[in-house]
Amino acid sequence: MHSKKIKAYLPFLLSLFLLNSCKMTNNGQPDTRPNIVLFLVDDMGWQDTSVPFWEKKTPFNSRYYTPNMERLAMQGMKFTQAYATPVCSPTRISLMTGMNAARHRVTNWTLKKDSIQPMEREHPTLDFPIWNVNGMSAVPGDPRAVHANPLPQILKEHGYYTIHSGKAHLGAIGTPGENPLNLGFDVNIAGHAAGAPQSYYGTEDFGNGQKGKEDWAVPGLEKYHGEDIFLTEAITREALVAMDTAITIEKPFFLYMSHYAVHTPIMGDDRYLDKYLEKGIDSTEAKYASMVEGMDKSLGDIMDYLEEKQLAENTIILFMSDNGGLSVHARGGEANTHNRPLASGKGSMYEGGIREPMLVKWPGVVAPGTVSDQQLIIEDFYPTILEMAGVDQLSTVQEVDGISFTAALKEQVETSVNDRPLFWHYPNEWGPEGPGIGAASTVRKGDWKFIYFHQDQRMELFNLKNDIGETANLAPENPMVVTELAKTLSDHLRAVQAQMPKDKKSGKSIPFPDEVIRQGTTP
Numbered sequence: 392m393h394s395k396k397i398k399a400y401l402p403f404l405l406s407l408f409l410l411n412s413c414k415m416t417n418n419g420q421p422d423t424r425p426n427i428v429l430f431l432v433d434d435m436g437w438q439d440t441s442v443p444f445w446e447k448k449t450p451f452n453s454r455y456y457t458p459n460m461e462r463l464a465m466q467g468m469k470f471t472q473a474y475a476t477p478v479c480s481p482t483r484i485s486l487m488t489g490m491n492a493a494r495h496r497v498t499n500w501t502l503k504k505d506s507i508q509p510m511e512r513e514h515p516t517l518d519f520p521i522w523n524v525n526g527m528s529a530v531p532g533d534p535r536a537v538h539a540n541p542l543p544q545i546l547k548e549h550g551y552y553t554i555h556s557g558k559a560h561l562g563a564i565g566t567p568g569e570n571p572l573n574l575g576f577d578v579n580i581a582g583h584a585a586g587a588p589q590s591y592y593g594t595e596d597f598g599n600g601q602k603g604k605e606d607w608a609v610p611g612l613e614k615y616h617g618e619d620i621f622l623t624e625a626i627t628r629e630a631l632v633a634m635d636t637a638i639t640i641e642k643p644f645f646l647y648m649s650h651y652a653v654h655t656p657i658m659g660d661d662r663y664l665d666k667y668l669e670k671g672i673d674s675t676e677a678k679y680a681s682m683v684e685g686m687d688k689s690l691g692d693i694m695d696y697l698e699e700k701q702l703a704e705n706t707i708i709l710f711m712s713d714n715g716g717l718s719v720h721a722r723g724g725e726a727n728t729h730n731r732p733l734a735s736g737k738g739s740m741y742e743g744g745i746r747e748p749m750l751v752k753w754p755g756v757v758a759p760g761t762v763s764d765q766q767l768i769i770e771d772f773y774p775t776i777l778e779m780a781g782v783d784q785l786s787t788v789q790e791v792d793g794i795s796f797t798a799a800l801k802e803q804v805e806t807s808v809n810d811r812p813l814f815w816h817y818p819n820e821w822g823p824e825g826p827g828i829g830a831a832s833t834v835r836k837g838d839w840k841f842i843y844f845h846q847d848q849r850m851e852l853f854n855l856k857n858d859i860g861e862t863a864n865l866a867p868e869n870p871m872v873v874t875e876l877a878k879t880l881s882d883h884l885r886a887v888q889a890q891m892p893k894d895k896k897s898g899k900s901i902p903f904p905d906e907v908i909r910q911g912t913t914p
Contacts, residue, residue: 436716489773544575
């Protein structure tokens with residue numbers, strides 16, 4: 392090659408070298424640890440996607456268009472029995488700490504400092520405990536907040552560049568946990584105390600400047616104010632810029648892509664809305680479907696970026712939702728039907744409120760196009776991600792309840808793993824009324840699921856293998872199973888010193904379910 396041509400190609404060759412050169416650790420050795428993208432969607436139901444997570448495709452799977460979720464499923468593993476909590480903040484705290492909600496006590500959604508929710512103060516029959524209303528904190532001494540070693544802080548200490556993009560909702564206004572930078576993130580894009588945006592529209596400045604709505608206005612995206620851009624797109628663009636920085640400084644990165652979508656307010660994404668309106672779908676549902684597709688476009692943009700930067704083969708992608716799909720209010724059509732065959736939706740202890748769409752791509756480890764029916768829960772992400780990052784022999788201030796599911800990803804799991812009990816605890820009031828919504832505690836073990844409702848001490852038992860829709864309460868004809876699971880659940884609640892509401896009339900704490908059985912007062 393002539394010298395002039397060599398000189399002309401030098402900048403290009405140098406850029407290729409920098410892009411493909413190995414990241415270096417502090418001791419000068421190549422850093423081959425994977426980049427990790429955790430893609431979390433807000434309020435996305437199990438079937439709010441064209442990817443079927445059941446044994447067959449449902450009508451909802453046919454409604455939604457998520458080609459990039461399909462692409463991710465083909466490249467990785469689909470989990471059909473993955474769970475979160477019924478509402479958002481408990482899930483997010485479990486994700487960041489590895490703790491079960493009953494243990495960390497951030498059992499409801501956070502916003503106002505030192506204050507339980509108004510609907511809890513005004514409940515007619517139950518007195519609710521003062522739970523950890525201030526969320527989480529990386530430092531001790533923050534009252535009404537759980538002190539823990541946050542996931543991003545540990546990753547940062549082990550050499551990762553940590554990026555928060557989107558919804559935080561990890562601490563109340565005016566507390567350390569309000570700001571993701573206090574929890575170990577190097578970058579915070581648009582995250583603050585609120586769990587929903589005042590507006591998804593750049594033309595409305597994402598809610599900024601609206602009097603009386605300051606708590607909900609999305610911060611830090613001023614460059615997009617006045618633009619015709621949807622919030623999902625704006626925070627995705629900023630996430631790509633942050634990943635560019637990680638490449639420049641030659642560090643592996645952890646991107647927490649935490650979307651505000653598809654939480655209310657349901658506002659149509661004009662890039663996709665017309666196609667759903669043309670199908671004759673209810674206008675609210677058409678807007679919702681457009682928000683789902685906009686979320687999927689974000690996933691595709693990130694996957695495209697990784698491929699363009701030649702990072703895809705060394706990047707793990709985990710996809711999850713923070714609770715079941717919203718159904719009891721604000722949606723079009725009949726309430727409590729938007730997740731069928733699953734019962735109910737967000738806020739509920741029934742499957743529609745807690746079962747989530749989950750995908751994992753781990754090149755070289757996860758076989759493409761595979762499916763796992765392992766039962767897992769949100770706190771399992773904490774030890775799993777740390778294991779993926781090569782973090783071992785970790786000592787944390789909190790007791791970690793989660794169990795790594797890397798064995799499932801490597802398809803090394805025995806069938807008996809699903810005998811492990813999964814626990815949910817919600818001694819709170821969400822607000823809307825609907826099936827399975829309200830203060831309750833739950834355990835799933837194998838195919839059996841037991842629910843204990845605090846207000847009337849009602850007990851329900853379902854066999855999810857035979858009845859995924861939880862249509863038949865089998866408690867009356869299976870007293871031995873009820874007794875066993877009531878004890879399993881009660882033992883867990885005692886072990887973690889779980890809070891319980893009190894009966895306003897008697898002033899006594901609501902008993903644990905095994906106590907109700909021993910007293911012979913089961914409704």
